[in-house]
Amino acid sequence: MALLEKELAHFRHSIAVPGMGVAMQEKLKETRILVVGAGGLGSPVIQYLSASGVGVIGIADYGVINDEDMHRQPLYQMQDIRKHKAKMAASRLWASNPFSKHYPLLLQVKPDNIKQLLQGMDLVIDCSQHTATHLVINDACISEGKPFVIGEVHNWVSWWAGFNIAPVSGDAAASYRCALELIDDHRNFDAGAIGVTHGATGMMMVNEVLKFIAGVPDGLANKFYSMNFLHNTYEVSTLAPNATILADTRAKGVLTADDYGMEIVPDIED
Structure with missing residues (x-):
């Protein structure tokens, strides 16, 4: 998909990066990504996907913006409080990048609609930080052959990983269910959330997604990343697919x- 002259100017610094170029910027424009969750983790993810030039971003979130969450959702503004996150996110993203299409999906991702949501999407990024939603997305993506990324932030510690993405070695691709034991080791359900840990994690996730789109081998394939922001320790683990x-x-x-x-919430009437 050829870039317009205005897009060439808008993305000229990205295009100038070694290994990127016009062809890669055009590939980003052709990419369609479904992002589940537009809160603390989803906000930086969709901001940097859009800013990078990903052509279509579906934003699935039925929640509203709350005052107490603003510290980790700087995409929104105070006048947005009590408005739907997905709708306001699409509006804000268009204001900074009118070349991408941002589709607000005011709904709960659930068994009844997940396969429809996956249609036409190249990749799913699950920022819901909700185990039941992770499992629904895992099962649907395995069934439909879609690659997906999941991330979570727990206080000072975060993790993110690529699933259903086969390494160049030819080994099988691991699923979220294959990694549950490792994931449990990185969870901490104590109260509290720090804005900067969500932002930093979201940007690191997008960095890996951009590398995946660019064809960088094995950046997400069977890889599990974790970061302890308090002690500045960064780890990469290899996921083992369970046949x-x-x-x-x-x-x-x-x-x-x-x-x-999964508790099913009523559909949004908007």
Whole structure:
């Protein structure tokens, strides 16, 4: 998809980066990404996906903006409080990059709609920080053959990983279900949330996604990244695909909301 003259000017500094160029900027323009969650983690993710020139960004979030969350959602402004995050995010992103299409999806991602949401998407980034949603996305993406990225932030510690992305070695791609034990080791459900840890994690996730789109080998494939921002320790682990889990997931497909322990919220009337 050829860039307009105005896009060439808008993205000229990105195009000038070694290894990027016009062809890669055009590839970003052709990419369609579904982002689930537009809160503390989703906000920086969608901001930098848009700023980088990703052509289509679906923003799925049924929640509203709250005053107490503003410290980690600088995409929004005080006059946006009590308005829907997805709708305000699309408006804010268009204001800084009118060349991308930002689609607000005011809905809960759930078993009944996940496959429809995946249609036409090249990649899913799950920023919901909600286990049941992670599992729904995992099962649907495995069933539909879609690559996906999940991240979470817990106080000073965060993690993010690529799933259903096969390494160049030819090994099988790991799923979220294959990594549950490792993920549990990086969770801390104590109260509190720091804005900067969400922002930094979101940017690091987008950096890996951009490398994936650019064809950099194995940056996300079977890789699990974690960062302890308090002690400045950064770790990379290799995920091991579990053939039994993968086969079982493919056989069962997307389960019911009850199976996931997911509470279904009423549809948004807007």
